[in-house]
Amino acid sequence: MKPYHSIALVLIAHAAAQEPPVIVEEHVAPAPPPVVIEEKVVPAQPPVVVERVHPLDPALVRRQLAIAPKVIEVREKPAVVLPPTHVETTETHIIEDPALPPRIYNVERNVVIVEGRELPYVTIPVLFVKETAELLDSESRTALEETAKAMLEVLQTSPDAGFDVEGHTSVEGTDEFNLQLSAARSRRVYDELTQRYGVPVSAIGAHGFGEKYPNHPNGSEAELALDRRVLVVRVK
Template identity: 60%
Template sequence: MKTLSFSIAVISLLTVPLSAQTTEKVVVVNPGVQLLDRAEVRTRLSVAPKIVVLPAPPASTVKTTTTVTELPAIPRRVYNVERNVVVVEEQDKSYELPYVTLPVLFVKETAELLDAESRAALDQMAAVIQEISKTEPATRFDIEGHTSTEGTDEFNMNLSAARAQRVFDELTQRYGIPASVLTAHGHGENYPQFPNGTEAELQQDRRVLVVRVK
C-alpha cells in the first residue's frame, strides 16, 4: 500500500520527497492516450482548481470496499477521465484539479523518451504553460509520473518519480519555465489504466500528467 500526502492551502500541494511517496490504490477507467491539441490543452489548464465542500462524514476509523480502502487523514485520489480532473477528497472537502495527459511515451523501464512525437508534445505543453503563466503568474502545475503494473512496487515508485523529474527538467532547462511554477511527483503503479493489459496498453501506463494545482 502506498500513500501520497497532499494538503492544499488555497490549493497548493505539500511536496513529499519523490522516493518516499506512496498512495492509495484506485480503479481507474481507461482513458487511452490522446493526441495533444494545444488549444484544448490551453482550455483545460486555464480552469482554476475548484473546492467542493463535502457533508461531514460519519465517525469511523477505516472504511473498506471491494476496490478502495479509505483511511482517515489520507486524501483519496480519483481520476475522472471524462472531465479530465483529479478529484482529491479530504474529510470535509474535495479539490477538483484539471489535468492533461501528456502523450510522451517512455522506453520500457527507463525515463528515456521514446520518439519524436514525445518531444513535440513537450514543445506544445511548454508553450501552453508559458502562455498561462504570463496571464496568471500565481498558477502552479504538478508533473505526475505513472508506471505500468510490471515490476516491483519500489521499482515503479522510483521509476515514476524519475519520469516526472525528467519532464520537470525538460520543461525548466530546455524551455526555460521557472522551477517555481512546477512540482514533480511519482505515483508508481497505483493508478493504472490497464492493470492487466497487453504490452501496447502497458506502454500507455508509462505516462505523465500535467495537473493544475493552483
C-alpha cells in the same frame, strides 16, 4: 625333320614367347551432381512503429490548463454491502495511502479530486525508452514544447498558477521499481519543461506515483499502455 615342321615349331615357340595382350578397361567416374546452394531470403523486418495513445492537441492543453482548481462539495455515500461474488468497476479509482491524501481520477473529465479540490489535468503523449527515463523520439519533445507553451500562456494571465508533473506506471513489475521509474520520468519531464522550455521552477513540481493509481489494473496490453502516463496537473 621336315623343313615345314621346323618352321611350325619356330612359329609356335615365338607365339609362346610373346606376352598376352593387356587389356586396359577405362572406367570414367560419373560427374558429381552440381552443388545447389539454397539462399534463404529473409524478408526485411518492418520498422517498429510505436503508436501514441493520445496524440497531443495543443488547443485542448491550453483550455484544460487554463481552468483554475476549484473547491467542490464531497458527499459521502452510504456504504453498500455487496455479495462476495460481485465486482464493481468504475471509471475512477480511490487508493488510500498513509503518506498522501487519497486521489480520485476522473478520466472522462480529466480532473483529479484531492482533499475536496478538483484539479484539471492533461496527459502528455511522451514516450520513453523501455524501463528508462530517456525520451524515445522527437515527437515526445514536440509534445513537451507545446505543453510548456500552454503553461507559459497560463502564467502570463495567472502569475500565481501552479502545476505538478505526475508520473504513473502500469501494474506490471514490482512496486519499488515502478515507483522509482515513475519518479525518474516525472523528473525528466520537469527538467525538460524548466531547463529547455523556460517554465519557472517556482511554478511547477514533480511526483512519481508508480502503480498506485491504475485505471486498468486487469486490462489488456492496450489498456495497460494507458496507465503508463505522464500528467501535468493544475494545482493552483
